[in-house]
Amino acid sequence: MSKEMKTRVHNALSDKNLQTAFSRLRTPAIRPYRRMMNSQSDFEGLRRDLRQVKERCIAQLPELVTQFKTMAARSGTIIYEAKDANDANEYVLAVARKNDVKSIVKSKSMLTEEIGLREHLEEGGIKVTETDVGEWIVQLAGEKPSHLTGPAIHKTLQQIAELFSKETGQQLPPEPQPLLDVARTTLRQRYIEADMGISGVNYAIAETGSVVIVTNEGNGCMSTTLPPVYVAMVGYEKFIASLEDTLAVQRLLARSTMGMKLSVYNSIISGPSRTDAIPSEIPLNGQGPKEFHVVLVDNGRMQMRDSDIFREALYCIKCGACLNTCPVFASLSGQTYGYIYQGGIGAILTAFLHGMDKAKDVADLCMGCMSCKEVCPVQIDIPRMITQLKAKIVEESGLSWKRRAAFGGVLKHPRRLDKVLRLGPYVMKPFTDKDSMMRRLPRPLNEVMQEISFPALSRRPLRDRLKQASPTANNSHPKVAIYAGCVTDYAYPELGENAIEILLEYGADTYFPGKQTCCGAPALYSGDTKTALSLAKENIRALEEHNFDYIVTFCPGCAAMLKNEYLSLTANEPEWNRRAKVMSDKIRDFSQLVLELTPSAEKKPSRNTKVTYHDPCHLRRGLGIFEEPRKLLIREGFELVEMPDCDVCCGFGGEMLLNYPELSGEVLKHKLDSIETSGVDTVVTNCTACVLQLRGGLDKRKSKIKVMHTAELLAKGRKEIVK
Amino acid sequence: MTASATKLIEQFVAEATRAGSEVYQAANHEEVITHILDIAGKRNMKSVVKSKSSLANRIGLKQRLQNQDIDIKETDIREWISQSKENTKDLSLDPEKLVEAARLTLRELYINADIGISEATIAVAETGTCILASNEGNDRLVSLLPRLHITLIDQRDICATWEEAIMKLKELYKDKQGWRMPSFVTYLTGRNTTGDIPGAMRARAQGPEEEHIVLVNMP
Numbered sequence: 001m002s003k004e005m006k007t008r009v010h011n012a013l014s015d016k017n018l019q020t021a022f023s024r025l026r027t028p029a030i031r032p033y034r035r036m037m038n039s040q041s042d043f044e045g046l047r048r049d050l051r052q053v054k055e056r057c058i059a060q061l062p063e064l065v066t067q068f069k070t071m072a073a074r075s076g077t078i079i080y081e082a083k084d085a086n087d088a089n090e091y092v093l094a095v096a097r098k099n100d101v102k103s104i105v106k107s108k109s110m111l112t113e114e115i116g117l118r119e120h121l122e123e124g125g126i127k128v129t130e131t132d133v134g135e136w137i138v139q140l141a142g143e144k145p146s147h148l149t150g151p152a153i154h155k156t157l158q159q160i161a162e163l164f165s166k167e168t169g170q171q172l173p174p175e176p177q178p179l180l181d182v183a184r185t186t187l188r189q190r191y192i193e194a195d196m197g198i199s200g201v202n203y204a205i206a207e208t209g210s211v212v213i214v215t216n217e218g219n220g221c222m223s224t225t226l227p228p229v230y231v232a233m234v235g236y237e238k239f240i241a242s243l244e245d246t247l248a249v250q251r252l253l254a255r256s257t258m259g260m261k262l263s264v265y266n267s268i269i270s271g272p273s274r275t276d277a278i279p280s281e282i283p284l285n286g287q288g289p290k291e292f293h294v295v296l297v298d299n300g301r302m303q304m305r306d307s308d309i310f311r312e313a314l315y316c317i318k319c320g321a322c323l324n325t326c327p328v329f330a331s332l333s334g335q336t337y338g339y340i341y342q343g344g345i346g347a348i349l350t351a352f353l354h355g356m357d358k359a360k361d362v363a364d365l366c367m368g369c370m371s372c373k374e375v376c377p378v379q380i381d382i383p384r385m386i387t388q389l390k391a392k393i394v395e396e397s398g399l400s401w402k403r404r405a406a407f408g409g410v411l412k413h414p415r416r417l418d419k420v421l422r423l424g425p426y427v428m429k430p431f432t433d434k435d436s437m438m439r440r441l442p443r444p445l446n447e448v449m450q451e452i453s454f455p456a457l458s459r460r461p462l463r464d465r466l467k468q469a470s471p472t473a474n475n476s477h478p479k480v481a482i483y484a485g486c487v488t489d490y491a492y493p494e495l496g497e498n499a500i501e502i503l504l505e506y507g508a509d510t511y512f513p514g515k516q517t518c519c520g521a522p523a524l525y526s527g528d529t530k531t532a533l534s535l536a537k538e539n540i541r542a543l544e545e546h547n548f549d550y551i552v553t554f555c556p557g558c559a560a561m562l563k564n565e566y567l568s569l570t571a572n573e574p575e576w577n578r579r580a581k582v583m584s585d586k587i588r589d590f591s592q593l594v595l596e597l598t599p600s601a602e603k604k605p606s607r608n609t610k611v612t613y614h615d616p617c618h619l620r621r622g623l624g625i626f627e628e629p630r631k632l633l634i635r636e637g638f639e640l641v642e643m644p645d646c647d648v649c650c651g652f653g654g655e656m657l658l659n660y661p662e663l664s665g666e667v668l669k670h671k672l673d674s675i676e677t678s679g680v681d682t683v684v685t686n687c688t689a690c691v692l693q694l695r696g697g698l699d700k701r702k703s704k705i706k707v708m709h710t711a712e713l714l715a716k717g718r719k720e721i722v723k
Numbered sequence: 724m725t726a727s728a729t730k731l732i733e734q735f736v737a738e739a740t741r742a743g744s745e746v747y748q749a750a751n752h753e754e755v756i757t758h759i760l761d762i763a764g765k766r767n768m769k770s771v772v773k774s775k776s777s778l779a780n781r782i783g784l785k786q787r788l789q790n791q792d793i794d795i796k797e798t799d800i801r802e803w804i805s806q807s808k809e810n811t812k813d814l815s816l817d818p819e820k821l822v823e824a825a826r827l828t829l830r831e832l833y834i835n836a837d838i839g840i841s842e843a844t845i846a847v848a849e850t851g852t853c854i855l856a857s858n859e860g861n862d863r864l865v866s867l868l869p870r871l872h873i874t875l876i877d878q879r880d881i882c883a884t885w886e887e888a889i890m891k892l893k894e895l896y897k898d899k900q901g902w903r904m905p906s907f908v909t910y911l912t913g914r915n916t917t918g919d920i921p922g923a924m925r926a927r928a929q930g931p932e933e934e935h936i937v938l939v940n941m942p
Contacts, residue, residue, distance in 0.1 A: 024921065071902065133928065134919035150918055157921050176923030184929045188868075192830065208902040218867050218915040218930035225860045225907065226830070243889045250885070258918060261742070262850045264930075266910035267863075273906050274858040277801035278818040285819070286800065287826050288860030288907065 001659055005338065005361040012336045013662050021154045025330040026670065046251050051379045053248040054315035057240045058305055064206035064239040065296070071209025075271030076283060078293045085115035085299050092117060092198065092231055093124050095293055101195040103127040105187075105223040107213060108135055109200025110318060111235045111297060113145070113340045114353055117198070128198075129190045131219035133183050140167055146333040148320035148342060149257050154333045187219070197227040197289065202317070203249060204234050204294075207242045210270040211294065214253065214263045221267045230289035232269070236301045237314040249317055252377035256319035300352040309388050313348040315378045322372035322382060327649050328365055331666040337362050344372050344382040351389055360393050365660070367653030367667070368525060370621035390527030399528055407523045407531040414517035414538055421490045424457035432456040437699060448657060451665030452696025455491045462493035466500070466512040477509040478597060481548040481586075483539075485558040486518050487688040495688065498715035499554060499590055505718075506597045508550075515542035519561040525654045529569065536566040540579050543586075551586045552593050554709060555688045556619035557654070563587040563623065589619060591629040591686055591710050604637035607717060611638050612678040614671070614694065615647040616687030629686050629710055636714060643678035645670070652693040668697045675705060682706045684713050728878075731848050732938065735881050738851030742913025743925070744934040748878075752782040755939055759784070759840075759873065760791055762935060768837035768871065771795040774855075774862035775802075776842035778875045778939050784840075796832055798861040800825045829861065839865035839931070840873045843911075844895065846881045846936075847888045852912040853936065854888065856895075856905045863907050872931040874911065878938050 012018060057064060072079050082088035096104070104121060106128055112118060118128045130139040137152035138145050140163045145151030152160070161174040164182050172182060191197075199220060201211040211232045213220035224230050240246060254260040273288030304310050323329045323343045334342035339358060341349040344366050351359035363386050372382045399407070410416050431438045438454045440446070448454065462484050480503055488496045500510050520535035539562065543551055553559040563584045570576040588596065613630055620626040626647070633640055651657070651667030671694070675683050683705060685691060695707040708716070736746045749755040763769070771793055773779065788795045797806060803825050833839070841862045843853035853874045855862045866872050882888045896904050915930030917923070 021921065074903075075906070131929075132919070133917050137919065152919055155921075160920060176920045176926050179920055180917070180923065180926050180928060184927075187929060188834070192834070208904045210904055210908075216915060217917045217928035219928075221863055221867055221909060222929065225863050243892065244886075247885050247889070261738070262852060262910070262912045264742070264911070264913050264915050266912075268904070268908040268910075269906065270902075270904035270908070271858075271906045273860045275800045275822060276858075277799065277804060278821060280818040284822055285826075286822070286857075286859030286861070286906070287798075287829060287864065292906075 001364045002361050005336075005364070006660070008336045008338065009332060009365075009660055009663055012332045013666055017156050017159065018154050018333055021156050022330055022333055024153065025324060046248070047377055047379050050248040050252055050317075050377055051315065053240065053245045054378055057245065058237065058311065058314050060241065061236060061239060061305065064241055065236070067206040068204060068209055068239065071207070071270075072294065075209055076292070077209060077271050078291065079296065080293060081296045082298070085297070088115055088233070088295050088297050089117050089120040091295055092233075093121060095229065095231060095291075096121065096124070096126055096196055099195060099229050099291070101126060101229070103129070103190070103194050104196045104198055105129050105131050105191050105194040105227060106135075107197070107199035107215065107220045107223045108132040108151075109198070109233055110148070110340060111200050111233050112198065115297065115299060117233065129187070129194075131187050131190070131223045132215070133180070133187075133217060133219075136183065136187065137163060140164075144335055144340070146335045148318055148323055148334070150320075154335070188222075191222045191226045194223075194227040196229040196231065197223040197225075198231045198233065199224055201232050201234050201238055202253070203240050203246065204238045205241075205243060205246060205268075206239055208270055210268050212246065213267045213269070214265070215267070216264045218265055221265050224267060224269060225273075225288045228285075228289055229291045229293075230269075230272075231293040231295060233295050233297060235297050235299070236305075237316075253317055253319055256317075256321040256375070256377045304352045310348055310352065310385060312378075312380050313345060313352070313385060315380055316345055316349075317378060319377060321375040321377065325371040325375050327369060327371070327651070327667045327670070328367055328663065331663060332365070337365065344386055345380065347389060348382070348385050351392075356393055356396060359389060363389050363393070365663075367649055367651070367656045369617040369649035369653065371617075371648070374621055387525065390525065391529045392527075394527035394529075399526070403526055403528065407526070407528045411518055411520075411523055412531045412534050414515065417518055421457060421486065422461070424490065425459045428456055439699075447661045451657070451661045451668065451700070452693060453699040454696055455692060457490045458493050460493060462489045462496040463512060463514060465493055465497060475509060477507055478549045479546070480508040480510045480593070481543055481546075481551045482510055482512045483516055483543065483551050483553050483558060483562065484512070485553065485555040485688065487692060488554045491692065492688055492709075495554060495691075495709050495712050498709075499552070499711035501718070502594065502711060502714050503552065503597075506594055508593075508597055510552075511546070511548070513542045513545060517542070519558040520565075521557050521561050522655065524561070524565060524569075532565070533569045536561075536569050536580070537576065540566065540576065540583055543583055544579055548586060550588050550593055550596075551583065552588050552590055554590055554686070554711065556589060556616050556623055556625075556686065557689055559587055559589060560618045560622040589623065589625050589628065589686055591632040592625055595628050595632055601635065603635050606639070607637040609638055609682070610641050610680040611682045611684050611713070612641050612643045612675060612680045613646060614643070614650065614675070614683055614685040614690060616685055616690045617649050619686055620647050629684075632710065633684060633713075636717065638713075641678050641680050643674045643683075645674045648674070650690045650693045652689045657693070664693075665697075668693060672697050672701065672703075676703075680705075682708060682713070684708050684710055686710050731881055731883055732878060734883070735846060735848040735851055736938075738848060739913070739936055740851070742851045743916065744851065744913055744936050746936045746938065748938045748940075750940055752939075755782055755875070755937055756784060756787045758937060760788070760793075762871070762873070763788075763791075763793055763838060766837070766871070769793055770836045771838045771840060772798050772832050772836040772865050772869060773840045774842070774857065774865045775799050776840065776875055778842050778877060778941070779840065781941070782939075796836075798829055798832065798865055799857075799859055800861075803829060830864075833864045833868035836869040838871050838873060839867075839869035840875065841865050843874050843876045844880065845888050845891050846876045847885055848881055849884050850912055852910050854892075855909045855911060856907065858906045860907045863909050866909065866911060867930050870931055871933045871935065873935040873937060875937050875939055877941050879941070881938075
C-alpha cells in the first residue's frame, strides 16, 4: 500500500463533511432496500437470468457488434471503432470541429471519465457541461465522482449551495428544491445552446441497432434530443443481443441502484432524427440530432473477455449495489480509491483498464467481508476475483521484503511460527497490563493500539494444554478433531478449552492433531499462493490422520480456508485435491457441530439473559451459516435480541487492522454503535478474530459490554448452573 | 369490460401512481376533455403543445380546448408547416432550411408551454410505464420541457407484462427485413426525480412538475 493511499484514507476519515454526507449510506434509508432485494423470492431467479444473458452476450460479442453495424447502416447511424482511448477522443473532437461545435452537453458516462474525453474536448477549447445534477456538482467542484450512481453524494447541502451560488452569481439557500430549480433552469439553457450532445449508454441492443440511456432526471433524453449532433460512447461490454435480453437488465438495474422498480426515463435511440413532413430526396432531419455517432471503445475490455478468471467483471451493469453495501466504501467514499472505478469491482476494472500496478492499492482496500457478492444482480464473485488479482500482482511484481520475510521466512514453517508465537508473551510483557490486555505498544503498532486494545499471547497455548493422544479405534462416540487456528491456540486458549468441555458433554471424543499450523489465510489474502498452498498441504496431512468424523473450528476465516480455498489451491494437483475434498466435507463451525451432534436435544429453561449475536463475514457469507448459531443460543435458554446491521463486518478484515488501522477502527465504530443500540450487555459471535476486534474496541470505549464466543458463553452458563 | 381487463387497469393505475404519476380513468370522451380542462383551469394554465395523437383527434380535444381560450399547438413538423403557412411564406422552399426553422421555433414553444400532451403507443401494467415513440423526437420534447405533462393512452393498449409489450413493439416495428425501430422510443415511468441532492429523494429534477396519465375508454 502506497503512501499516497495511506494519506488519502486518513484524509477521508478526518473529513467531517464527507463523513456526515456519507452517513446517508449507512442510514436506515439504504438498509431496507438491501433487505427488500435479498428477501424477495424472485431475486435469485432474476439474478440467474441476468447472469445467463450477460454470459451469452459477452461470449457472442463479435457477432453482436457485426449485427449492430448492419442495423446502423440501415438507419443512418455512423459507427466508429476506436483503436484506443486517444483515438476515441480524437474522433469526437474531429466530429465537433467539423460541426463547428462551441459547447457540448454531456450525460453520465463512466467510459468518458475513464478515457478522459471531457478533458480532451476542453483542451480543444470546447465548453462541456455535465447534465446529470450530481455530475454537474462534481464538475463545478473540480472533483471526480465519489460514487458510481450518486457522484456528488459526498457533498452537503451547504457545499452544493455554495457551488451553485458561485456558478450562477445568485445567493442560494441550502434547501433541496430551490437548488434543484436553479439546476434545472441553468442546465436547460445549456441544452438549448449546445451544438452537440454526448452520452454513455447503459446497453446497446444488437438486433435493433439501438443504444439505451437510463436516467431519473430526464437529462439523458434532453442531452441526446435537443442538440443537432449526438455522440454515444459505447464500451464493448455494453452489447446485448435483443429486446428480450434488455428485460433481464431492466428488472434489476433500478432495483439494485436504488430500490425502484424502473427508472423514470429509459431512452432508446435507434438512429438520427427524421421527418417525412416534406418530400425530399435526402433523408430530412427531424427535431432531434441530424447526426448520430456511435463510438465503440475497447481500452482493455477484450483482454478481460479473454481471461477465464476476470471475464465476469465485464458482466457488471454499473448499478453500484456493491458500493452501497461495502463498509469500506461507506467510510472512505469513491474518491479515495484514486481512479475512476471504485470499490471491489473497481480494483478489477482498474487492473485491466488502467494498469495492474494501479490496481494494487485499490485491491488492498478490500476487507474480504463479501457483502458485495450477496447483492450483485449479476452474481459477480468480486471477492474471489480480488484474491486472484492479488495473486496475479504478486506473480508479476513480487512481494514486499517484509511479507517475504513474514510469510516465506516464518509463516510457511510450522515450527518456526510456533517458536515466534511462543516468544510473544515474553517480548510483549513490558506492554501488558494485569488483565492480559495490551493498551500501548511501540511504533509501528501504536497506530493499531489507537483503535483497539490487543490481547497478550498466552504463555500456555492450547496445544500445550491438550493431550495429543491418538483416538482409540473402536469407539461409538463421534471423533472430532480440533482445528484451533492461531488466535484460539495462542491468544485465547481458554476458549478452546471451553469448546472442548461442551463437545465432551455432548458426547464427542475430541483430539488435537499436533501438526496443525496456520491455515494460510494471511498469505493467501496478500497474494502469496505458494505459501498458502504449502500450509494447505501441512494441514491436510495433519488432519487426515486417524480418519476423524468431524473437524471443528472456532474461526470461520480458517474454516473457509480449510473447506473452500484449499480446494482451489490444489485444483491443479488431483491427488491433493481429492484429499482436500475429503477434509473439506468434515469441516464444521462450533455451533453447527453441536446442533448436528444433538438433533433431539430439548430447549433448556430460560436463563433470563439477553444476548445479541454478531454474524462473522466468513461464517455468514463465506459458509452460509447464520441460523445455527442463533438456534443454539435460543435452545440453550438465552434470549436473542438482534442488533441493527448484525451482519456488517467488524472491521478486522484480515490484514486491514494492521495495514489501515484507522479504517478498521472506523468500521468497528459503527459495529460497536450497533451493539450498544441493542441494549444488551453480552454480544456473542462465532469467530475468534471478531472476538479480538470487538473486545479490543469495547475495551477502548471502557464499555461494560462483554464479548464472548458461543463456546465461552455456553461454558460460563454451565458453571453458573452448577453453582 | 372483462374482469381481467379491470384487474389489468387496476394494476397499471397502482404501479403508475406508486412511481409518481397521477392517473385518471375517463369513462368516456367527455370525461377526458373535462379532466384536462380541469387540470389547466385549476393551475391557470393557458398554453398547450401536443404531439401526434389519434385519440385526441377522435375526441376533438383541440377544438374543445380552444373554445376555452387555451392556446394549443401541434408540434410535428408537417402540422407546423400547415399551421403556419403564413410564417413560412417568406422562407425558401429548401426543405432543410424549412425544417431548421421549424425546429428552432418549436423549441421556443416547448419551453414556454404550460402543458405538453402526448399519446403513448403502449402501456405496461407491470411497472406503470407509458411508451412513447417517434422519428422526429417531438413527443419526447413535449414530455420533458413544459411545466406539466399529460399522457393519453387507450385502455386497450395496456399490456400486463414487459414480455407482452415487446411482442407489441415487434408487431408495430418489425417487418420481414427485420427491425425498424423509430429513432426515439421512450419508456416513461412516474415523474422525473433525483437522489443527488441531500434530503430530496423525490424532488422534481429536470422535467415537468407533474406527470398525468389519462386512460381513455374508446368504444
